[in-house]
Amino acid sequence: MAELKAAGLARSRAGHDKGELYIIISVQGEYAYLSDGLRRPLNKQKRKNKKHLQIVCVQSRELASKLSEGLPVHDHEIASLIRAYKQEEGKENVESRRD
Secondary structure (H helix, E strand, O other): OOOOOOOOEEEEEEOOOOOOOEEEEEEEOEEEEEOOOOOHHHHHHHEHHHHHEEEEEOHHHHHHEEEOOOOOOOOOHHHHHEEEEEEHHHHHHHHHHHO
């Protein structure tokens, strides 16, 4: 299993939020702290057990450097990263249906 890293994109595999996408803000022990920039802003991060997350192999280098250096990260940055990934994911699904 791939390792959870800050600034990575993860999908919830269990719970009432199953299927939702989040950006990993930090990992502490067996838990990851997540934000989606909208329902779960940075000041109200979701704590989720790592085994209930599926890693999406995307990591924002810019966001990762900000988090590691302790620079401020804004909710709108997180929301836009998730929105951009969903748009790309949607394009891939449409193209695969055409084949």
